[in-house]
Structures are given as structure tokens and as C-alpha cells.
Amino acid sequence: MRGYIGLDIGGSKILGILYDESGEGILKIKKKTKAHEGLESVLEQLDKVLSGLMEAQDYTIGAVGAGVPGLVDAEGVVSFSPNLPFRNFDLKGHLKAEYGVEAYVGNDVNVAMYGEYARQQNPTVKNVVGLFVGTGVGGAIVIDGRLYIGRGAAAELGHMVVMENGAKCGCGAFGCLEAYASKTAITQYIKSHLERGGTSVLSGDLKGIFKSSLLEKAYESGDLITVEAVDRASRALGVAIGSLINIFHPDQIILGGGVISALGDVMLPRAQEVAKGHTMPGLFDTVGIELSSLGDEAGTYGGFALAKAIETL
Amino acid sequence: MRGYIGLDIGGSKILGILYDESGEGILKIKKKTKAHEGLESVLEQLDKVLSGLMEAQDYTIGAVGAGVPGLVDAEGVVSFSPNLPFRNFDLKGHLKAEYGVEAYVGNDVNVAMYGEYARQQNPTVKNVVGLFVGTGVGGAIVIDGRLYIGRGAAAELGHMVVMENGAKCGCGAFGCLEAYASKTAITQYIKSHLERGGTSVLSGDLKGIFKSSLLEKAYESGDLITVEAVDRASRALGVAIGSLINIFHPDQIILGGGVISALGDVMLPRAQEVAKGHTMPGLFDTVGIELSSLGDEAGTYGGFALAKAIETL
Numbered sequence: 001m002r003g004y005i006g007l008d009i010g011g012s013k014i015l016g017i018l019y020d021e022s023g024e025g026i027l028k029i030k031k032k033t034k035a036h037e038g039l040e041s042v043l044e045q046l047d048k049v050l051s052g053l054m055e056a057q058d059y060t061i062g063a064v065g066a067g068v069p070g071l072v073d074a075e076g077v078v079s080f081s082p083n084l085p086f087r088n089f090d091l092k093g094h095l096k097a098e099y100g101v102e103a104y105v106g107n108d109v110n111v112a113m114y115g116e117y118a119r120q121q122n123p124t125v126k127n128v129v130g131l132f133v134g135t136g137v138g139g140a141i142v143i144d145g146r147l148y149i150g151r152g153a154a155a156e157l158g159h160m161v162v163m164e165n166g167a168k169c170g171c172g173a174f175g176c177l178e179a180y181a182s183k184t185a186i187t188q189y190i191k192s193h194l195e196r197g198g199t200s201v202l203s204g205d206l207k208g209i210f211k212s213s214l215l216e217k218a219y220e221s222g223d224l225i226t227v228e229a230v231d232r233a234s235r236a237l238g239v240a241i242g243s244l245i246n247i248f249h250p251d252q253i254i255l256g257g258g259v260i261s262a263l264g265d266v267m268l269p270r271a272q273e274v275a276k277g278h279t280m281p282g283l284f285d286t287v288g289i290e291l292s293s294l295g296d297e298a299g300t301y302g303g304f305a306l307a308k309a310i311e312t313l
Numbered sequence: 314m315r316g317y318i319g320l321d322i323g324g325s326k327i328l329g330i331l332y333d334e335s336g337e338g339i340l341k342i343k344k345k346t347k348a349h350e351g352l353e354s355v356l357e358q359l360d361k362v363l364s365g366l367m368e369a370q371d372y373t374i375g376a377v378g379a380g381v382p383g384l385v386d387a388e389g390v391v392s393f394s395p396n397l398p399f400r401n402f403d404l405k406g407h408l409k410a411e412y413g414v415e416a417y418v419g420n421d422v423n424v425a426m427y428g429e430y431a432r433q434q435n436p437t438v439k440n441v442v443g444l445f446v447g448t449g450v451g452g453a454i455v456i457d458g459r460l461y462i463g464r465g466a467a468a469e470l471g472h473m474v475v476m477e478n479g480a481k482c483g484c485g486a487f488g489c490l491e492a493y494a495s496k497t498a499i500t501q502y503i504k505s506h507l508e509r510g511g512t513s514v515l516s517g518d519l520k521g522i523f524k525s526s527l528l529e530k531a532y533e534s535g536d537l538i539t540v541e542a543v544d545r546a547s548r549a550l551g552v553a554i555g556s557l558i559n560i561f562h563p564d565q566i567i568l569g570g571g572v573i574s575a576l577g578d579v580m581l582p583r584a585q586e587v588a589k590g591h592t593m594p595g596l597f598d599t600v601g602i603e604l605s606s607l608g609d610e611a612g613t614y615g616g617f618a619l620a621k622a623i624e625t626l
Binding site: 144 | 402440452454456457461462463464465466467468469470472473474475476477479484485486487489490548549552553555556558559561562563564590591593594595596599600
């Protein structure tokens, strides 16, 4: 039988799943990435995952689809990755040369959001915008059923400006969506309140970026500054969603990521309210807003769907 | 020989041009729209233009492409037009039934910007975002060489939010690009200054919206409030361009419209500076920013290009 491999190459682990033609997961292998040990180690770990999956009996691999955090061009070359030792590394070429398979290599958020899109198998949904709200904010654009990357780096939706001269963003600019809605921004907003002598149930837990589950708990306890920070994030998300509807008039907007998983039920109604106020008359109700449903396996499923698409395009 | 007709159906005039296969204009007819007289009159005027062009000897009409100000769906039905008596009017069906021709009917800004794109005949330019800054701000999106309209109303780029809770826009929302960069917004900004007792060389000319040529003259004379209003418009345009580059990473951004024609030389450098500050590292210099070059005939040329594309798609 024909099989396809979806790969999610993250900063800490590599997850690979062998799927059958229908998208059913057959075999799953997970290994540490060992990114700090350099390129050779990462490729060895990748080999453990791939070789293991390829040994599955009864399956001939049609193609491999992989998501990598970082900038990946249309030829599958990883120009740069903040968390992986890939610098202008031709990952697609590597997969072809070492394993004799066709491959799709893309940005991890793009691939995962494509997975969320493809999983629906809904032929009336062709144009989709995905927003991934986690430590940062990423995005993905599907046009006419295909992942759109423009000259390579499209869908940096976390860096849409929601406020001219607004909050400083990690990218160096001001007023980006990411500077309001990301877990990093929510954390900074709360910490800045504490530094000014404010109180919060989170004051005992100041190392690094707050976990989404911790923020969820603080929000549910009614912690005022957390509620404020989450509301601020929801509003920025709403402004961005409004702009995205006016720009793309898509069939669907899909929201995912750790912040949405933890706080989506409180953020979504607020974001929708704000988005509606920013959308051209008549458009808002024509666009479905969905929460991602694949969780940790969105990346590998997207890899599967893109691998399968190679053969049919 | 084979010919194609490009139609620009505006609120005050209908311009039609017969083009040969290479895009050379052969014959041009212009009539008043007579929009205030109702649908029948508009269709009669349209008939004068079309019949006249179709009488041209030696040309067999391959198809007609038309731009209409308003909301046009993918089937060529004009759902609504603010300045024309079209309400759910099947203009594409009308053209087919009355003249026996294939037709493309789209939003006027979309069609005109497609004309600017197509005119370049540059095979390396496939993904383009057009911004049209006039009385309002419109836009157009070309993906992989084709006009993208999403569910019908995409590319409402004037209603991207550049400032949460910002200036009130004609659409009812706050902080839209159009509320800063349009001629209407520039006029309102200057008038509001005058109402508070400020001075301006424009104070003698307060009826309606300032003509672009008048704004140009006031800017060149160093009129302080005009310089301020134009700078504010340029900054908002820069923020939007920065966001659009992060969203689309397109091959090109094309700027057009009356405000750009009159003030593009002062607005563009400022907008580019701001856009660069809002663009993800490395992206800005990969995107060409061009001024429109077709002027009044962008709409008909876009109609020609879209008509010709019907046959080749």
C-alpha cells in the first residue's frame, strides 16, 4: 500500500508519523532533536525517525512532507531557523538524496495550519487564513487549496500592524499583533505590572514566559491583571481578524496555538466582537471562524497532506 | 483579426476601448453613464459604447472585460454599486445575452490594478498587491497571475486597520487605512484644523473634497496643515505597506490613484521609510514598489487583459 510520512521537526523533538492514503496514522516515532549538538546530530536523529517509519511493512512511501520552524523557500531550502542548526540547508534535497523520496519542506506553522485546513476535507473551503497564537504569533495562507508563500516568507501574520507606534515587538518594530497577542506579550504585560508594585496570583512565578495553563488558571481565578492582559490580546487578535477578512474575504479563519488552546473559549467571543466592528458591512457573517482541532499532530498531518498533494498536483 | 473590449463603467462616464491581441488600443468610445436616469439609460449608454466598438472592421471580438465600482461576485453579478443603478444585476449575463460574447466583470479597482500588473508583461512578477489611493482607498490582489477575490469582496485594503481605536472611517469602523490616507481623510483633517481657527492656503476653498491638484499645490507652497495631513497619510500608507509585505511577501506592490498621481513623489519616500520599519528583517528589499503607469486607461486595459485571459485559462 501507498504511505506518506509527515514530519514535524521542532527545536526539542522530531515527530514523524506514517499515514496511509486516507490520512490514517499507522506508525508514530518521536526522537529528541539534539539541536544544540549541531547539524550532524540532528540529521542522525531525523534518520532514526525516517528509517524507522520506512521499515513499516506493506507500505511504499509516496512522499515526505516536513515542517521546520524558520524561513523555508519554495525549493525546500531552510534559509534560517532560530532553534535549529539549519543555515541555507537544502532539506528537501537531503531527503531526496538520502531516502529517494519526493518531499515538501515548509515553515512549521504553515504546514500545521495546512494540516488543519486539509483535515476538514471540505471541497467548499478553498481560501483559508490561519493564525497560530503561541510564544509568538505565526500564520498561514491557503489560496485555492494551496499553501501560499509568496516570495518565500509570506503569512508572517504576527507582524501585521494593529497599532501604529504601538507596543514594541520582538522583531524590532512597533505595534505588531505579536506584541499584544502572543504568550510573550501577555507575560511581559503582567510582569511590567508587577514591577510597578502591582499584585497578581502569578507574582510567585516570574521565571521566563508563563505557561498557557498557568495563564488559564490565573484568568479563571479572576486575577485582574491577567484578565486585562488577555482582554488586550483578544482585542488585538480581533483587529487582525477584521483586517484579514477585509483583505482575504476567505472561506474560513482557523485559530490555533497554545494560547488559543488554553484561553480560546474566553478570547474568541471578545476577538469576534472586535473583528465584526472592523469588518466591511456584510462580510463578517460569511466567514467561518474555527478553532484548530488536530493539536500536536497538526504538523505531521499537514506534512502528510502536502506530501500527498505533490503527487496529485 | 481577434479583438478584445475593455470597459470602465464609472459613475459619470463609460469608457470602452477595443484592443488588438497585443494590447494595442484600436478604437476608443466614451459616453456619459447617465446613472441618475436609472438602469435602462445606463444600459442604453453601454450599448452605444459596445455597439460602436463592435462595428470596427476587421475585428472579431474574443471577449469583453469590464470594471464596475462596487461589489461584484465571482459570477459577474454586481450585488451593489454606490454610484450606479446596479442591484444584484447580472452584468456578465447581460453581456453574453445581448452581445453573444464571453465576459469578465469585476470591481473597478481590481480590474484597473490587474491592468497595471498585466501591462508589465513580466513573467517573474506573479504575486502583486495594488493599493489605489483616491477619494477612498481600494486594493487588488493578484496571486499566481490571477485576480484573487476570495468569497467575492477580497482586497478591501482601505479597511485594513492601521490604528486600533483610531480615526473614524466612512465604513463605520475606526482606524482604517482609508481614514488616514484617502483624499476624503486628508480633506477632513485640514478642515477640522480650519474649524478650530487654524490657517491654511486652502481656507478659501471649503466645498466638498479637495481636488488632488489643489492639495499638491498647497503642499508645494509649504502650507503647514497640508504638509501635516499628507505626512499622516504617508505614514498610514507605510504601515499598511509594511503589513502587506509581511502578509503577502509579494513580488511587487503597485500604488495608484489620484492622491498618488499628485503627491506620490513626496508620499512614497516617507511611506517606504515607515514600511521598512514595519517589515520583517530581510523582506523589504525583495519587494518592488511601483507607481501605476496606465493612468485613465488602467481600467480598460485591465478589462482587455482579463477578457483575453478567459480564453487562455
